[in-house]
Amino acid sequence: xxxxxxxxxxxxxxxxxxxxxxxxxxxxxxxxxxxxxxxxxxxxxxxxxxxxxxxxxxxxxxxxxxxxxxxxxxxxxxxxxxxxxxxxxxxxxxxxxxxxxxxxxxxxxxxxxxxxxxxxxxxxxxxxxxxxxxxxxxxxxxxxxxxxxxxxxxxxxxxxxxxxxxxxxxxxxxxxxxxxxxxxxxxxxxxxxxxxxxxxxxxxxxxxxxxxxxxxxxxx
Numbered sequence: 001x002x003x004x005x006x007x008x009x010x011x012x013x014x015x016x017x018x019x020x021x022x023x024x025x026x027x028x029x030x031x032x033x034x035x036x037x038x039x040x041x042x043x044x045x046x047x048x049x050x051x052x053x054x055x056x057x058x059x060x061x062x063x064x065x066x067x068x069x070x071x072x073x074x075x076x077x078x079x080x081x082x083x084x085x086x087x088x089x090x091x092x093x094x095x096x097x098x099x100x101x102x103x104x105x106x107x108x109x110x111x112x113x114x115x116x117x118x119x120x121x122x123x124x125x126x127x128x129x130x131x132x133x134x135x136x137x138x139x140x141x142x143x144x145x146x147x148x149x150x151x152x153x154x155x156x157x158x159x160x161x162x163x164x165x166x167x168x169x170x171x172x173x174x175x176x177x178x179x180x181x182x183x184x185x186x187x188x189x190x191x192x193x194x195x196x197x198x199x200x201x202x203x204x205x206x207x208x209x210x211x212x213x214x215x216x217x218x219x220x
Contacts, residue, residue, distance in 0.1 A: 059117030
């Protein structure tokens with residue numbers, strides 16, 4: 001808690017709210033959620049996510065025993081394998097994710113995650129929080145849209161990224177995650193740096209969505 005008694009999980013959520021709204025209001029995401037884009041646009045977005053999660057989860061083994069980041073490394077959250085299965089469905093079994101080329105904005109985002117993982121575990125936690133709690137919440141809306149718009153089987157190939165099979169109670173899991181944030185072992189100054197890094201993470205996400213918006217204008 002800070003001097004006002006506000007839990008850190010509340011501080012970080014409130015501080016990132018404006019950036020979160022920007023992501024939600026992006027034209028690409030709005031059109032994707034509205035079912036107005038092609039399955040190709042959805043596939044391209046899935047490709048970009050693979051690079052982000054490879055960066056996040058590639059650091060998991062190194063950070064699992066870290067005092068700050070370690071408690072957040074949870075196997076039930078891992079998404080890389082599910083993304084690769086989705087890409088196999090979307091792109092064909094012969095397409096290897098490692099042969100894909102990320103957008104410049106995606107490469108910059110992944111590089112920032114990897115830098116934090118190497119040099120600043122608390123910053124890594126900020127990126128971890130921004131992505132995974134979003135997946136457990138708003139990501140479920142996109143899964144539902146994808147199933148209805150492009151005909152994917154319910155919770156099947158193509159949308160497995162959004163299916164957390166090992167998390168039977170997402171609401172309880174998110175409560176537990178926020179308790180980990182409240183208990184994070186850093187001082188108030190470091191917490192403020194983490195909050196700012198959450199804003200950086202949102203800015204990276206917005207940059208990717210803007211690049212995709214240019215690639216898939218609604219008129220196309």
